[in-house]
Every structure is written in C-alpha cells, then in structure tokens.
Amino acid sequence: MKIKQVKKVFQNPTRGSLLVSEPFLEDINFRRSVVIIAEHTDFGAVGFILNKPLDMLTGEIAPDLLQYEFPVFHGGPLEPNSLHFIHKYGDDIPGSMEILPNIYWGGDISYVSNLIETGKAGVNDFRFFLGYSGWEPDQIKEEVEEKSWWVAVADELIIFDDDMENMWGNVVKLLGEDFAPMANSPEDLSWN
DSSP states (O other), X not given: OOOOOOOOOOOOOOTTEEEEEOTTOOOTTTTTOEEEEEEEETTEEEEEESSOEXXXXXXXXXXXXXXXXXXXXXXXXXXXXXXXXXXXXXXXXXXXXXXXXXXXXXXXXXXXXXXHHTTSOOGGGEEEEXXXXXXXXXXXXXXXXXXXXXXXXXXXXXHTOOOHHHHHHHHHXXXXXXXXXXXXXXXXXXXX
C-alpha cells in the first residue's frame, strides 16, 4: 500500500478563521478541538474552543448576570475565571466586535436577556466560554507551519453547531479529500 503524503500549505489564520487541531495533538486542552479566532493582530491572537462543553450553566458561574441559562464551554486555558460570549447580534449589543459577518464577540452583556425576552434572539444564538485561548505574535503561524493546527473557513453553521461530539471530524472533512480519512482516526493510535 502506498502512503499518500499530504503537502497542503495552509494560509495564515486571521480573525474569523478556524483552527483545527491535528488528530494526535498532545496538549490535552486542544486535543481534537475546533477554535474560532476572535481577534488576530500584530500583538497576538485570541480564540475560543467551540467543541468542549462544560457541565455547567451560566447561572452557576454568575447567578445574577443573566435571566436565562446558557451552556458554558471551555474557551481555553487562559484566564479560566473569565466569561466571554459569541453571538449574532452586533448591532443590538453595544461594544461587540465583529469576527465574521453576523458573528460577534462580547459587548454589553446586559442586552442579552432583553433580546431573548423580546423574541429577537434565541438561547442558541449565543455561545458562552470560560477562559480563552491565546497566542503570542507569530505563535499561531509557527504552530500552523509545524502542522499542529490546520486552518479552515468558519461560518455560522459551524460556530453554532450543537453536535459537539462530531464537530472536529465534520470540520476535518471540509478540509478536502486528503484530510477526510483522518476525521475517523482513533484518538489513540494503539486502538488501530
């Protein structure tokens, strides 16, 4: 059997890109993770892990902050006591920062409950994260060159997908036929 070598060169990630961990990344924080890059500047990058839900709700973290309960995700290993959110309502939540068209990070959280109460938004239009993922200047570029991360195009369907168990594999398949077989690879090579 001939082994095919994948030689794909990924573009450097930018705000709105997805980072997809290679199948056997050793860092337990990022193993089989899909990360949305919320900010990328000359000073570094900030992102949130989309497919690592925690077994808690926002009311357990900040009981009086919101009128509605939202699932909470592990955003990354940095500042694990900080709460962040991504949403679809930039024009309606002052202070929001656009990540992609119709996808925003943060803003004045006091507007969230009102948007749901008035029927303009639903609970599933928000993702809340404890902590975040961060990179120093050029660190992501180096990690992509080392093939620790693969870069994918993000869209609303991926970012707000509820299928956490299959998100990583589904995004890997979007990278093309060279990557699709890896979507079903076991987490531990000894299982093979």
